[in-house]
Structure formats: structure tokens, C-alpha cells
Amino acid sequence: MIQLKVRQLSSVLLVTLLAVNFSGFAQPTFSNPIRDGADPWVFQKDGEYYYCASQGGGIAISKSNKLTDQGEMVQVWKSPDSGWNSANIWAPEIHFIEGRWYIYYAAGSKSGSPFIHQRSGVLRSVGRDAFGPYEDLGMLYTGDHIGDSASVVWAIDLTPWQPKGRMYAIWSGWEENRDTDKTQQHLYxxxxxxxxxxxxxxxxxxSPVEPWETxxxxxxxxxxxxxxxxxxxxxxYSxxxxxxxEYRLGQLTLREGADPMVPESWLKKGPVFIGxxxxxxxxxxxxxKSPDGTEDWILYHxxxxxxxxxxxxxxLQRFGWHADGSPDFGTPIPAGVAIPVPSGE
Known part of the structure; x- marks a missing residue:
């Protein structure tokens, strides 16, 4: 515990010193937390940051040239009155793919708990404007029998990935649909x-099998x-x-040249960021990235x-990289500590 306190105080001192440049003039700073909320999502495009969050029974978007200030959120989609995606809108992400904006999100057919109806869906912008309008493209298939659309399984936090001309979806899900939300979650x-x-x-x-995941x-x-x-x-992942x-971050690393669809291709490490x-x-x-592209930043709740x-x-805080090329997230910076704003902001 004494060592932990020393490390925390050392981190605070280092960040404070970084807030002053060598000429003695104070640099612009911010301090955490930067706002209320959860499941923060940011997408960077053409010098702007696009933020996405669930809001008022739907999904809201904002655009800003700053990482420290997301700007005003504007609702771009309202959940329908009934159907599979009428309630419990969780953790949306906005992405720009092939000339359109796509929003991936989780939703359920029944409001409140138990949260046993969550599925993943996608919206697509009609044009190239991130603020819509959007068309609902429906539920994504997250099951074991691709020919049977009714066999979709509980799924949240779906994110797309596009390596070398391929495209994959990665998400958190259950092994099978259950009548209780006290069910273990895995990555698919x-x-x-x-x-x-x-x-x-x-x-x-x-799956959550390591001591720091259980x-x-x-x-x-x-x-x-x-x-x-x-x-x-x-x-x-969280x-x-x-x-x-005890919520924290773990990490999977894809073996060089390996097939991402093979579980053994992924090497686990953690925790890589812990409160x-x-x-x-x-x-x-x-x-x-920072506005000038020279720094890497993590946004978390x-x-x-x-x-x-x-x-x-x-x-929000800056992170670095280990000698082996993996991310070095350091330790969470306490509230009220002056942090230099992202470079270029």
C-alpha cells in the first residue's frame, strides 16, 4: 500500500511538471474527470472528433476539434416504440466506412432488468453527414447457425475491424440465451x-479465466x-x-500473420489498466490521436x-508504448491534477 501511494504521488508530480514548459510559461491544461457519462466513444476524421452516446431513448452525436470537450450532443436516432431495439440502448459507436457513417449499438425489446434481450444492431447514414438522417438496417447476426436468423444470441459492444481488405465484427456475448442476466460474457x-x-x-x-478476470x-x-x-x-477489452x-482493462495481441478467426491466434495479457x-x-x-497526430490518448470511464x-x-489521458510495441497505459491520473492538453489542441 505504501508503494502504491508513492507511485500515485510520483505520477501526480510528473504530470504537474509536464504542465509547465521549459521557458517557464504554463501550458494549457485540463483535469479529470472531463464530464459525466459512461462508455465513451470517439472517432477521428478530417481533423474532427465525432462522439457518440446513448441519450434520451436513442443515440446522440457531437463533433468537436478537441478531445477535452465533446461539444453539444444532438440526437440523430430515436428507438422505435416496439420491437427488438425499442429499449436499453447501450454503448453506441460511430464509424465512417466506404463513404457512409455507421452506428453500431446494443438494444433490447424490454426496458429494464433482467437484461436478457440485448442484441446488436446497425444504423447507416443516408448521406455523408454524421448527423444523419439514419436508416435502421436491423439486427446483426451473432449466433452459431448463420442460416437461421432466429438463432441470434445475446450480444453487446459490437465493433467493426477492417484489416487488409477484410472485415470482421468483434463483440461481447453469451454462449447461449438465458433467462437470467447473471450470465458470463465472452468475446466473439x-x-x-x-x-x-x-x-x-x-x-x-x-473467456474470463485469468485470476485478474475472475x-x-x-x-x-x-x-x-x-x-x-x-x-x-x-x-x-474491459x-x-x-x-x-474492480472493473479494469485486459489485452489480446494477434500473433503476426495469424488468422484472427482462430482463438489460439490471440495472446492474452493483463490487467493492462486498472484503477x-x-x-x-x-x-x-x-x-x-492528438489533433496534430503526435500523441496517443485513451478515453475511459x-x-x-x-x-x-x-x-x-x-x-482522458495520454498513453505510450512498451519496447515490444504493445501499449503502455500507465496508471489512472487522479481527479484535479493538471494535465497538458493534447498536442495541437
């Missing part, structure tokens, strides 16, 4: 024929995010329970109190 991958069609059966690539009331793996650099591919302070007594339950992240629940806020 499947091939996509286009941004709105999954064209293969799913493959389970990892030990709570319900062991979960969710929120997969792709991170690529210098030919290396990583899936950074594990443990999202409503507890402490000053920042609780650090998880569910997304990534972006944390719990406001140690009590179980989903009262969370959003945080």
Missing part, C-alpha cells in the same frame, strides 16, 4: 461481407476496442463487473463512488 469474432452484414458463424476467442459475483469480458500500430494488432470498482483508491473501476475505453452501481464519469 465473425466475418462481415459488408458493414451491415455478418456472414459467418461466430468464434469465441477468449473473483467477483459475475465474471465478464466486454467492450472490445481495436488498437493497431506498426503492424501489430491488439484488442483492448473485464470484471462494470458496476464494481486504484483514487480512480475506481477504470474501463470501457476508446482511442484517438470510472466510478464516482466505491458503492456498486453505474454512476460514472469520463476521463
Amino acid at each position: 469474432i465473425a466475418e462481415m461481407s459488408n458493414p451491415y452484414t455478418i456472414s459467418s458463424n461466430r468464434v469465441k476467442i477468449t 473473483g467477483g459475483p459475475l465474471n465478464l469480458i466486454e467492450g472490445p476496442q481495436m488498437l493497431e500500430r506498426n503492424g501489430k494488432t491488439f484488442i483492448v 473485464t470484471r463487473e462494470s458496476w464494481l470498482k 486504484n483508491d483514487l480512480v475506481l473501476g477504470a474501463g470501457h475505453c476508446s482511442f484517438a 470510472s466510478k464516482k463512488t466505491a458503492q456498486p452501481g453505474w454512476n460514472r464519469d469520463v476521463r
Whole structure:
């Protein structure tokens, strides 16, 4: 515990010193948390940051030239009054693919718990404007029998990945549909024929089996995010329970030249980012470059109190890279510490 306190104080001192440049003039800074919310998503395109979140029974988008300020959120899609996606809109992501904007999200047919009806769906912009309008392209297939559309299985946090002309979907799901949401979650991958069609059966690539992924009331793996650099591919995911302070990040690394549809192609490491007594339950992240492209930043959420629940806020900090080419996320920076704004902002 004493060593942990020393490391935390050292991190605070280092960040504070970085906030002042060599000429003695204070640089612009910000401090965490940057806003209320959870499951932060950012997509970077043409010098702008596009943010996406569930809001008011639908999905909202904002655009900003800053990482520290997402700007005003505007609702671009409202869930229907009935149907599979009429309730529980979770963790949407916006992506620009082949000249259109796509929003991937999870939803259910019944409001509130138990959350046993969650499935993944996709929206597509009618034109090239991120603010819509959007057309609902329906539910994505996340099951084991691609010829039977009714055999879709519980799925959340779906994200697309496009390596070398291929396309895949990666998400968190159950092994089978259950009548209780106290069900273990795993990470799955499947091939996509286009941004709105999954064209293969799913493959389970990892489960919560490591000591740092287990030990709570319900062991979960969710929120997969792709991170690529210098030919290396990583899936950074959240594990443990999202409503507890033990929420954290793990990492999968794709073996060089390996088939991503083969579970043995992925090497697990973790935890790669974990909270402490000053920042609780650090998880569910997304990534972006600084405005000038010279820095890497992680956007994530944390719990406001140690009590179980989903009262969370959003945080932002810079990260680096280990000598082996893997990301070095460091430790969560405590609230109120002055952090230099992203380079170019």
C-alpha cells in the first residue's frame, strides 16, 4: 500500500511538471474527470472528433476539434416504440466506412432488468453527414447457425475491424440465451461481407479465466476496442463487473500473420489498466490521436463512488508504448491534477 501511494504521488508530480514548459510559461491544461457519462466513444476524421452516446431513448452525436470537450450532443436516432431495439440502448459507436457513417449499438425489446434481450444492431447514414438522417438496417447476426436468423444470441459492444481488405465484427456475448442476466460474457469474432452484414458463424476467442478476470459475483469480458500500430494488432477489452470498482482493462495481441478467426491466434495479457483508491473501476475505453497526430490518448470511464452501481464519469489521458510495441497505459491520473492538453489542441 505504501508503494502504491508513492507511485500515485510520483505520477501526480510528473504530470504537474509536464504542465509547465521549459521557458517557464504554463501550458494549457485540463483535469479529470472531463464530464459525466459512461462508455465513451470517439472517432477521428478530417481533423474532427465525432462522439457518440446513448441519450434520451436513442443515440446522440457531437463533433468537436478537441478531445477535452465533446461539444453539444444532438440526437440523430430515436428507438422505435416496439420491437427488438425499442429499449436499453447501450454503448453506441460511430464509424465512417466506404463513404457512409455507421452506428453500431446494443438494444433490447424490454426496458429494464433482467437484461436478457440485448442484441446488436446497425444504423447507416443516408448521406455523408454524421448527423444523419439514419436508416435502421436491423439486427446483426451473432449466433452459431448463420442460416437461421432466429438463432441470434445475446450480444453487446459490437465493433467493426477492417484489416487488409477484410472485415470482421468483434463483440461481447453469451454462449447461449438465458433467462437470467447473471450470465458470463465472452468475446466473439465473425466475418462481415459488408458493414451491415455478418456472414459467418461466430468464434469465441477468449473467456474470463485469468485470476485478474475472475473473483467477483459475475465474471465478464466486454467492450472490445481495436488498437493497431506498426503492424501489430491488439484488442483492448474491459473485464470484471462494470458496476464494481474492480472493473479494469485486459489485452489480446494477434500473433503476426495469424488468422484472427482462430482463438489460439490471440495472446492474452493483463490487467493492462486498472484503477486504484483514487480512480475506481477504470474501463470501457476508446482511442484517438492528438489533433496534430503526435500523441496517443485513451478515453475511459470510472466510478464516482466505491458503492456498486453505474454512476460514472469520463476521463482522458495520454498513453505510450512498451519496447515490444504493445501499449503502455500507465496508471489512472487522479481527479484535479493538471494535465497538458493534447498536442495541437
